[in-house]
Amino acid sequence: MTQTQEPARSRTFSWSDPAENAAQLGRRSGLDLLRAMIAGELAAPPVMHLLGMSRMTAEEGRVAVELVPQEFHYNPLGSVHGGVISTLLDTAAGCAVHTTLPVGVGYTSLDLNVKFLRPVTVDSGTLRCEGTVLQRGRRTALAEARLTDARDRLVAHATSTCLLFPVTPEP
Numbered sequence: 001m002t003q004t005q006e007p008a009r010s011r012t013f014s015w016s017d018p019a020e021n022a023a024q025l026g027r028r029s030g031l032d033l034l035r036a037m038i039a040g041e042l043a044a045p046p047v048m049h050l051l052g053m054s055r056m057t058a059e060e061g062r063v064a065v066e067l068v069p070q071e072f073h074y075n076p077l078g079s080v081h082g083g084v085i086s087t088l089l090d091t092a093a094g095c096a097v098h099t100t101l102p103v104g105v106g107y108t109s110l111d112l113n114v115k116f117l118r119p120v121t122v123d124s125g126t127l128r129c130e131g132t133v134l135q136r137g138r139r140t141a142l143a144e145a146r147l148t149d150a151r152d153r154l155v156a157h158a159t160s161t162c163l164l165f166p167v168t169p170e171p
Helices: 018-022 030-038 046-051 082-098
Strands: 054-059 062-067 105-116 127-136 140-148 154-166
Touching: 030 054, 030 082, 046 082, 062 082, 082 105, 082 127, 082 140, 082 154, 127 154
Parallel strands: none
Antiparallel strands: 054 062, 062 127, 105 154, 127 140, 140 154
């Protein structure tokens, strides 16, 4: 890109200190923490503002989140970058696992296996990503996430394994 390209497009966003939410780890159940974010009692993580994710819902073992594709999500080929799609899938799958965790238990993704099935553009309309826990044990959990477009067509699918571990709250 050159500095002479017109018209220039820009985007700004703001976020809250993520340390405030991190301080809640180990003090609340996963479902309680996500519901507090949804209700606005706690700020959403910065990545949600960065990408424009919205309208999250959460229940035990299931999370849904939406995103309206924008030009700033595009790769050089003129479609939504696979990393953006993967982030949506990872968010839904990981947060679904989070909803099953009691106070004092945290998680992190061990892997994410993504299948891209259709190109995504601004013409795809609102994307909806639903994550579901398939199995949860003492040390690991398996979840899947399905990403559909505005016409309810499956555009991407992922499975994720998460490592579960004890979390001691900071004093």
